[in-house]
Amino acid sequence: xxxxxxxxxxxxxxxxxxxxxxxxxxxxxxxxxxxxxxxxxxxxxxxxxxxxxxxxxxxxxxxxxxxxxxxxxxxxxxxxxxxxxxxxxxxxxxxxxxxxxxxxxxxxx
Amino acid sequence: xxxxxxxxxxxxxxxxxxxxxxxxxxxxxxxxxxxxxxxxxxxxxxxxxxxxxxxxxxxxxxxxxxxxxxxxxxxxxxxxxxxxxxxxxxxxxxxxxxxxxxxxxxxxxxx
Numbered sequence: 207x208x209x210x211x212x213x214x215x216x217x218x219x220x221x222x223x224x225x226x227x228x229x230x231x232x233x234x235x236x237x238x239x240x241x242x243x244x245x246x247x248x249x250x251x252x253x254x255x256x257x258x259x260x261x262x263x264x265x266x267x268x269x270x271x272x273x274x275x276x277x278x279x280x281x282x283x284x285x286x287x288x289x290x291x292x293x294x295x296x297x298x299x300x301x302x303x304x305x306x307x308x309x310x311x312x313x314x315x
Numbered sequence: 316x317x318x319x320x321x322x323x324x325x326x327x328x329x330x331x332x333x334x335x336x337x338x339x340x341x342x343x344x345x346x347x348x349x350x351x352x353x354x355x356x357x358x359x360x361x362x363x364x365x366x367x368x369x370x371x372x373x374x375x376x377x378x379x380x381x382x383x384x385x386x387x388x389x390x391x392x393x394x395x396x397x398x399x400x401x402x403x404x405x406x407x408x409x410x411x412x413x414x415x416x417x418x419x420x421x422x423x424x425x426x
Binding site: 240247252305307308 | 355356357359415
């Protein structure tokens, strides 16, 4: 079983739609959680951290459920520029990051 | 401020050849990392360094060696390349227990 699991997609949504991605992790001792965004043939970039109380950054909302070991990312009012692969990332001891395989999003006009 | 840079951007090797990938960062970060990314696998940590002169193994270290002789540089070596090492290699750096910043990647094809 992979330590961080994501649905690879692709999720095909129209502009303006709301879309949600989920991620599960297996290490209950994981300390921190992130969503990274990766554009085609580019490097990953931090989108947002995920806090236990849930957090929002503009159109993006991230939630963490430690009991279920589950992380989510909600994107409202999708834009064409949101098309990318979204990587769920978990930090364990020693500042090591473990990456999920990514969920691909395609926003269509 | 260039951030994290990687050299080369793309390389083709024959099986058994050797090469070194260079990662450089100008942010004075202590931590540096080498990952490989393969389709459907996510990024996997090869080796990392928590400071100048230190290195440690990650999840998939076999077939690779690293060196951190200067704080700003982290080198990844392949002594005898194999087709299984065909991948995209990303270097990253971080100031500590915080966000990792990635370089643009090196695409390696081993024939």
